[in-house]
Amino acid sequence: MLKTSLLFVSIAFILLFAADLEVTTLNPWQELQRMAIGAVVPxxxxxxxxxxxxxxxxxxxxxxxxxxxxxxxxxxxxxxxxxxxxxxxxxxxxxxxxxxxxxxxxxxxxxxxxxxxxxxxxxxxxxxxxxxxxxxxxxxxxxxxxxxxxxxxxxxxxxxxxxxxxxxxxxxxxxxxxxxxxxxxxxxxxxxxxxxxxxxxxxxxxxxxxxxxxxxxxxxxxxxxxxxxxxxxxxxxxxxxxxxxxxxxSWQNFTRFFTYEILPWPMRRRGVLDGTMDVSFSSDSVWNWGKNILQTEGFDGVWNTIVLTQVVLVGTGVMTLIVFPLVCQHFQQGIPRRCSRYLLIVIRTTPEYILAYAFLQLWGPSMLPAIVAIGLHNGAILGHLTGQNADLIQLRADTPRGKINRYFFEVLPRVYGQFLAFLFYRWEVMMRESAILGILGIYTLGFYIDSAISDDKMDKAVFLILMTALLNMVIDTTSQVIRKRLKISTKLTTSG
Amino acid sequence: MLRLDKVSVSYKDTLALKNITIHIQEGQKVALIGPSGAGKTTLLYTLYELEKQHASFVYQDYALVPQLSVFHNVYMGRLDHYHTAYNLFNLLKPQKKEIEKVAPILDSLGMLDTMFKRVGALSGGQQQRAAIARAMFRKVETMFADEPVSSIDPHQAGTVLRLITHATKTVIFSLHSVDLALQFAERIIGMRLGQILFDLPSDQVNDHVLSQLYKPC
Amino acid sequence: MKKWISGCFAIILFSTLAQAQTLSFTAIPDQNTARLEQRFGKVAQYLADILKIDVKYIPVKSYSASVNAFKNDQVQLAWFGGLSGVQARRAVAGSQAIAQGEEDQYFVTYLIAHASTGLQRSDAFPKSIAGKTFTFGSKGSTSGRLMPEYYIRQSFDQAPKSIFKRVGFSGDHSKTIALVQSGSYQVGAVNFKVWERELKEGKIDTSQVQVIWKTPTYVDYNWTVRGDVDKKFGKGFTRKLQNALITMHDKTLLDSFPRKQFIKADNSMYAPILETAMNIGIIEK
Structure with a gap:
């Protein structure tokens, strides 16, 4: 388990150098101030x-x-x-x-x-x-x-x-x-x-x-x-x-879309140009069409999506490990615990897309707002679940009295397996979110899909969406393999 | 007639039944006795497989659906007799006709007041009686029962066994209590280590064969 | 149960029948979208009064949504940009551009820059914008993307992504101005009409952001109508509609666009836009 964790942490660390984390707004604090005022006087x-x-x-x-x-x-x-x-x-x-x-x-x-x-x-x-x-x-x-x-x-x-x-x-x-x-x-x-x-x-x-x-x-x-x-x-x-x-x-729109518009452009080209809307097929030109999309946009989008996903995966893990003690009865009691619980509920109730949009306003377009948004949202969910799990453990009679020692030598080792299971379970969810945030201007797959739709090239958009789905299925399978190999499992109904 | 000739059954690597030969005539009440792990349950399952269509089975773990009421659990005994649509209808709203059929059986088992209680909320003894009621509701000529009174107090156990042996023509049941076996069965089969040690009319079972049956390994 | 189902069908049928009598139109969301419904609601009222039919404005969030609504016959009339108009007319056979703003005959795009870049206004294309951060407007905008990208590619012979340090799409022209003014992006491309209106309204701090270059003129926005409206609303409807548009003189209505007045237009005027779009690969050839 430790080996796997370290492997993922080091991958994320290396990818962090490839990620674009710049704050591009000149005065993010001013905007934050205005947001805060808005929050106080809705x-x-x-x-x-x-x-x-x-x-x-x-x-x-x-x-x-x-x-x-x-x-x-x-x-x-x-x-x-x-x-x-x-x-x-x-x-x-x-x-x-x-x-x-x-x-x-x-x-x-x-x-x-x-x-x-x-x-x-x-x-x-x-x-x-x-x-x-x-x-x-x-x-x-x-x-x-x-x-x-x-x-x-x-x-x-x-x-x-x-x-x-x-x-x-x-x-x-x-x-x-x-x-x-x-x-x-x-x-x-x-x-x-x-x-x-x-x-x-x-x-x-x-x-x-x-x-x-x-x-x-x-x-x-x-x-x-x-x-x-x-x-x-x-x-x-x-x-x-x-x-x-x-x-x-309209059935007509339906058939037009699924039997005509999503066909690769080379198949429709002649028909569009001579006005007959006929479909022709030549494997060569379709192959080149696909290759061209992959080379100019596809691979770039996949790379950025993976970079963002891996960084966010580890970021979420870190955030979870930091916040779960705040809602766990072995570390916090009474009002502070309740407050942190409400805070986590509010964060996870806010759709990550809206969080990302807000951070984007603050810091400008880079991977940073996306990382923070997805990390916060998922961290709040996993923190809540891990906290619940930690609540269930019966502390040893000789448990360390100091909270830091208790955390590292008793609670963390005992919940770590479950925590990893939750985290890997949400890996695929994070990838889906990373891809979609491209619509907001980060160069993940969503960006290229949005561009294709904006250019009214539904064939390209559907092609890229298929790629996104494939990538997602690969990650889903990898996650299953890792969970099986580590022999960690989680009751699915609670981890969403 | 139920008959097994030189049958062996094994689970994975262990032989559960070794070379069993047994014939059971219609109308007989047969008790299987013997120490735990002797193969009584396996023998019951093996015999049940022969007669599945026309037999009922009372499982040791009851095999009830804890989320449903006693009525519905008992009704399950005749699920194959009704049309699917009727079954579903009866699930949503218990039919008066069926209630009238289930009620006397539950009454005879002292369970009438629990008819519409969730099985999960009942005691172990009540659950066991519900499982027996389901087997009786099936209304077939042969009943297999695996430790049917294990959770029922000794006083009531006699009543329940009398009920079973009177209501059903052929009854084959396993029991821990030798006394009850001798009282309600006419034929006793003693099992040990997957083999039949003795197969005698109940009046010929004596202390000698019993001590052979239960002696420590 | 049966009654209930047939009731539902009746409602659906009735509503589609009711819709058949309504002319729906939309407009590309090229600037601040707040209270769009209020603004374009007045335009709908104006058209309804003249044409004597129900007219409904349908708000959309993106340029492509307006094109799709047009394709799907959800709107029969749309206020498009040059590019979105070309895309829409290419997809719907028989549709035609019937009017444009007076200003749309000689439209231009401004390149604007934040003061900290030190870029000054020039007549020649400012090659020194290379290596800066740059924002377009919407991905589907003519003045915010198509034309500026065309001139950028022409000057550098490279795609914007490899010229600039960072390329963004603000979404609309108001946002482009706000982003460059706040320094989030150093350079941006903006529709001159929106720039001038916001300048007049005092929303722009010229000590922070300035125009550094303007493109040569091109044709832009247009009213486009589907080819099948004559069949739907009666013979000569297209002409009546065109008349209603070019005789719109109420300043409060025209300010929604914002245009001085509308004049006649036709599809052939937009051939250069199609060619440019094909040239930079937005429309495939």
Whole structure:
């Protein structure tokens, strides 16, 4: 374990030299001051003006999560089948913002775009997690079933009751994530909170920014009070009725996009130039087209994404190890512990995209804001989980009295395995985030994807998105191999 | 009739049953006794495999679904008799017809008041009786029971065993208590180290064979 | 249940029918986007009054979103930049540019620099910007990216990334000015109309940021309409729409763009933009 940790730390250290960490703004403190003022005097009138965006945020999240729970459950039944597993790995390897960018030209700026952008990757996640919950569940009641009872009956009587609580818990946690996703979809133009947050940030209206953020925190914190199992279906129905007012889906756009626009340019070139829109194929020119994208943008994007991911991975680890004692009962008690816990909740509730956007305003475009944003967000999540784990350990009777000794000689060695498992589990999540932050102007894959979309080259964009997904799947597999080799594991439902 | 001729069963490297020959006539009540690890459970499973369609089994670990009510667990015994849709419907809303069928069985086991309690919330003895109720609800002619009264207090154990042996035609059960075995079975099979040590009518079982059965290795 | 489903379908059907009677338009978000809805809402009202149909403004967050909305027939009319207009018309057969701002015939881009660079205004292209940090506007902007990139490539015969220390895309012209003024970037490329308006409004501190060069003139923004609107809203609709635009004289409306007035335009005027875009690889050839 120590060897692996040192290996990753030294990789990150070397890559740090390749990373661009410059603060480019001349006066970051002045902007920070203005932000702080905004945080202290939020302008809640602004929230009233964006109440529709609030509603949209909730509605998209509800519809998206409902569809993905449904589709995910269905796919979970076939998860043993390799093509299904690969398909799910692929759809969840693409970040919801990228899905939104793909769906925008297909369905246009309408609620379906937001709902699909959430539903598609979440379907992949649910399929995987549901299947794993099912695998880990207690199978012993099944042997007592009459030999010829139908599989459906067996599932509903023998399996579902056993896994229902876990499924419910995990789905509720994902609803919170879906709200975050829904909010940031506004940054690419959907009518959710991000739309107004982006505008307010861009123009430095920090009082508006913080008013919106505070209300968003309140929304998330209040979830458990109004989302009750028995009434949740009413919300789902209401949400679907709400979006159905604006939904329009053109099959023509759909086919045009998937059977024509994403074809590599050399295949469409002749048709576009002579106006017939015909498709022709020559492997040579398509090969050159792909090679050219890889050489000019692809490899650069992959390299920068990996640099950012590896630095962030270690940064998150360091942050986790620093913050978890603050919420652990063996080091902190009473009010300070509670305060640090709330702080961690606030940080992890803030979507990393918004954190990155804020730091970008402060320090200008380099990898630094991205590293800090992803590190903070993930560090807060892992710090909370590791703290919970540390709470469970029973201290030895002769535990060191000094907190530093206790940390290094008792608590840390005992939670380190779990901590590494959590960290490697989120490795792939961090990579997805690193890629997506390219949209904000850091030269990771997201930057080139955004540029391709901006130039209206959907073929190139989809090609690069496929590359991102592939990279993500490679990292996911590597992480599994490392976790298996180190013999560390974690209950998936808690580490998100 | 159930019959095994020179059957051996092994798990991984250990031989659990060695060269077993056994014939059981319809209507017999047979008790398996012997020290732990003698192969009683394996023998029960092996016999059960022969007659699976028309037999029920009471597992030592109950194999109940703790999140469901006693009613639903008992109902599972006849899951194959109903249409899937009806099963699902009954899961959501217990059907009166089924309640009426389950109630007398639970009543006879002294469990009527727990019908709609979650199994997970019951005591070990109650759970075991729920498992027995499920096997009885299956309404088949043969029942296998692996230590069916291990968690039930001695006083009630007799009642439960009497119930089982009266309700079902052929009963094969393993027991720790020799006294109960002698009381409720007409045929006793003594097992030791995966082999049948003796196979006698209950009135011919004496202290000598029993001391051979339970002597230390 | 059945009732409920059919009710839903009725709602969907009804809403699509209702939409068919509405002319939707959008505008590229080239400057401060706050209160865009308010500003363009007035334009929508003006068009609705003259054309006697419902007109709705749909806000978008990016240039490409406006192009896509046009492609998907979500908007039938759009206020595009030179480049986005070319992209949109290339994708939708039959669509045409019908009007442009008077200023769009001779549009220019300003290169602006922070005072600390010591760069001075010159008539020749300022080659000394090499090695500085540089920000464009939006990736899809004509004045903020296409034309400046074209002239930069022409002068250095290299891609911007290898000329400058750092290349960014601010997103819009207001932000470009703010970033160069604050020193986050040393040099930037900005739409001259936005620069002059913000200068007049007193938002620019000329001791911090100054214009160092202006590009030769080119054609830029345009109103583009889909080819199928005549079928949808009645014969001669395109002409009526064109008339409504070029007879818009209310200063508060024109200030949203900001233009003095609109004049007639046609697709052929934008051929040079297409050629430039192909030249630097934004549009494939």
């Amino acid at each position: 302008d809640f009138m602004a929230v009233y003006a964006v109440k529709e965006a609030f509603l949209n945020t909730v509605v998209f999240a509800f519809c998206g999560i409902f569809l993905s729970i449904f589709m995910g459950s269905v796919l979970a039944f076939f998860f043993e089948w390799k093509p299904v597993r690969l398909f799910c790995a692929f759809i969840r390897a693409v970040h919801e913002l990228f899905w939104a960018l793909i769906f925008l030209p297909v369905v246009g700026l309408n609620p379906l775009c937001g709902v699909f952008a959430i539903a598609v990757p979440y379907t992949g996640i649910f399929a995987k997690v549901y299947a794993e919950i099912r695998q880990e569940s207690d199978h012993s009641p099944l042997k007592a079933f009459p030999p010829h009872s139908s599989r459906v009956s067996q599932f509903f009587y023998g399996v579902l009751p056993a896994i229902y609580a876990d499924i419910k818990h995990y789905s509720a946690y994902r609803l919170e994530c879906a709200l975050r996703s829904s909010a940031i979809l506004g940054f690419v133009g959907l009518p959710t909170l991000g739309f107004h947050l982006e505008t307010a940030f861009r123009e430095g209206l920090y009082s508006e920014v913080f008013a919106i953020l505070y209300c968003f925190y309140f929304l998330i914190a209040s979830l458990k009070y109004w989302i009750k199992e028995k009434v949740s279906w009413i919300y789902v129905v209401l949400a679907f009725v709400f979006i159905s007012k604006e939904v329009s889906l």
